[in-house]
Amino acid sequence: NAGVTQTPKFQVLKTGQSMTLQCAQDMNHNSMYWYRQDPGMGLRLIYYSASEGTTDKGEVPNGYNVSRLNKREFSLRLESAAPSQTSVYFCASSLDRIGNEKLFFGSGTQLSVL
């Protein structure tokens, strides 16, 4: 059972470089999310997609863009990376957008911006 798959697992960028984090789920979930995790701050929502074809900003969207390519895939793009974007990034999915739906998480991407 693959669940939620994120690539890459580790990445080092120089300030100003761009990159895309990929995420795919095989559970036929409608909603997908991107979180970042920083020490002492828990997880914060960057963007989410309630359903295929829709995306919305979360708590910390600045400096990021997302694409819901199809029902399975939800990518996160950093156009011009900054050291403040050094973090661990998690993709997650859930069957639906509301309620007590369980979130399924990927294993994370450790990103360092020098």
Added chain:
Amino acid sequence: AQTVTQSQPEMSVQEAETVTLSCTYDTSESDYYLFWYKQPPSRQMILVIRQEAYKQQNATENRFSVNFQKAAKSFSLKISDSQLGDAAMYFCAYRSYNNNDMRFGAGTRLTVKP
């Protein structure tokens, strides 16, 4: 915006003993959901237990149970018969009834001593 506070950055427990992790939250809403997630060293976020605010009965999942005090806005996690595999970061999370934004606390690192 809702905030989630975990006042214990670190906790430790002896194997087979019981430990309680604290969580408080701030909200003006009456309908919402609360969660505890576990993050072992593998980084994978795993749902431990969830509680609907409209339910007075505390949720239980095997050795894990919660003490939900709605008026006090408190949601603590009790782990009974602690096992070495319980060692992890534990995150408390809040989700509005009709909102995608799940708010996480900063986490509590639990150590289990053999």
